């Protein structure tokens with residue numbers, strides 16, 4: 178049987194709930210956002226995403242399998258590796274049978290695949306904690322843009338919520354049009370978010386960015402100059418979002434198309450409800 | 454309470470020149486990049502070790518020399534009354550001087566923090582007034598940061614040697630972590646190269662901090678709830694400015710860990726910035742490989758239950774440049790090997806070159822589920838090209854050369870040597886092997 182779901186974590190958790198509870202013989206899991214060629218004669222079923230049911234299922238799994246398992250599950254899921262959903266369903270079935278200790282069996286190919294997928298996302302989200310760059314906008318909110326390889330941005334939400342308590346802030350994953358909005362008591366995930374081009378950054382932004390760039394270039398020790406080592410830690414493709422790697426006078430602009438200096442500031446974020 | 458702020462005004466040097474904030478930041482962060490000065494910490498290289506030791510563990514950027522940037526690392530001032538031979542900021546050097554005001558520094562830190570440029574502040578200073586008055590200004594900046602700007606991020610403060618113990622106590626309430634440089638491995642070295650600093654004044658800072666820690670006051674500001682991080686002190690030692698051997702250096706470090714309760718000793722390869730007859734004339738690049746080997750030995754002391762006398766002895770007072778100190782130990786003790794990877798204890802596994810703390814844990818966990826074989830070990834993070842010569846899987850020895858010192862040594866070094874040669878063309882000795890292990894600290 179082929180299961181379709183909407184590609185969200187909530188949707189996937191619902192899918193896990195149905196598949197486990199009803200003992201569905203699943204052959205493939207497809208997210209309906211990605212079109213795929215489908216064998217015609219297989220049975221198909223579309224899973225409807227229901228946030229309440231998702232919360233119930235997640236709560237049940239958490240109770241049985243524990244925090245560490247759930248974190249691993251979310252991280253592996255967000256890796257967006259091919260067919261990871263299928264692996265995760267198997268893993269959940271096995272863990273429900275023999276306990277969350279199965280995760281320790283790293284020499285098993287399935288466990289190893291899941292663990293390395295989880296590690297990939299975990300690493301990237303950890304890197305984002307350091308590499309996201311916020312800019313102050315004219316309305317006093319702070320915006321950071323990114324385009325991570327895995328869907329790691331949601332995993333940074335609680336970190337910044339704890340850190341930026343008195344600020345209004347947004348993290349925008351431009352690749353997935355996902356926005357993470359800091360709220361007074363936590364954070365919120367919104368889909369189909371894009372930048373409205375008309376708003377501007379705060380007057381002090383360029384000055385602070387320049388100070389930071391100065392600091393960045395100054396702190397390097399010329400006797401130990403080693404650009405190769407730097408690239409190893411901070412590959413060039415990430416430079417686009419880094420304030421310190423932009424040429425003097427330009428602020429890190431999240432999308433190249435908007436980098437004219439008059440409006441380098443895609444400052445306001447608008448939630449668009451029609452997806453595109 | 455603190456000394457009145459009018460005192461601060463009276464004693465501050467003629468700092469407030471017309472320099473812009475941009476100039477000040479340029480001068481005072483530039484001063485911080487040199488390894489031998491009041492600003493040096495060494496934390497820049499290994500400070501980001503994944504999951505270990507470093508409170509913040511988050512790199513925000515990497516500078517052009519490949520070092521992790523995590524903190525706004527600046528001097529408060531580079532006006533100095535002292536004249537340490539190895540330091541660019543010493544009194545007798547003629548170069549550009551600048552100082553922040555407490556508010557400038559606090560505001561700058563907050564502005565950077567809100568943009569996620571940094572994890573916090575690493576503050577140090579030249580000794581621009583008496584040690585107490587210097588310290589008072591630094592404390593004023595931290596107070597503004599905490600109170601006026603409600604900053605809860607990370608602050609590391611370098612305590613000025615010779616300041617009174619009360620000020621160290623105040624610092625412990627404002628900073629998350631403190632350090633003080635021991636500078637050189639021996640008191641004689643200090644006397645020769647930094648005659649205005651006194652060893653006992655530096656040790657005094659450690660003992661004040663040690664008392665606070667015992668009274669549980671050193672978690673200081675906000676971590677009362679977590680006993681796990683008693684925010685111990687750290688220190689830094691310059692390698693290569695005096696003729697001291699690696700053995701002297703490691704013995705000193707060991708004493709600081711066990712006697713003074715220090716959390717971390719940083720080492721920094723001496724880079725000549727002044728010409729001075731008291732200093733060695735070092736041709737070529739700074740002794741980075743030596744620094745690297747000392748860091749590796751230091752890891753063995755802290756995480757692998759090695760004693761200094763297992764690593765070096767008076768007959769062999771220098772670390773082997775060709776192999777890391779753990780491999781050197783294993784080569785001297787082949788009678789312990791090869792170990793059965795399916796049965797060896799934790800402690801035994803930790804002594805195998807190529808198995809680090811993490812891969813040791815993974816082995817222990819994975820072998821509960823099934824018998825491990827050669828192919829599994831790579832997946833568990835074991836560096837097989839080093840570990841294989843010291844392991845068997847219950848049936849087969851995993852090495853591809855005979856179990857003899859000369860063969861194994863050759864196999865272990867041929868690889869690193871190749872890399873070192875290609876690196877030398879960058880005028881950067883043996884850096885490649887360094888990067889991986891400096892990041893994880895695993896040996």
Ligand code: SF4
Pocket residue numbers: 489490491492533534535536537540541542543544578579580647
């Ligand atoms: S005290 Fe010595 S090391 Fe520190 S800034 Fe002054 S001269 Fe340099």
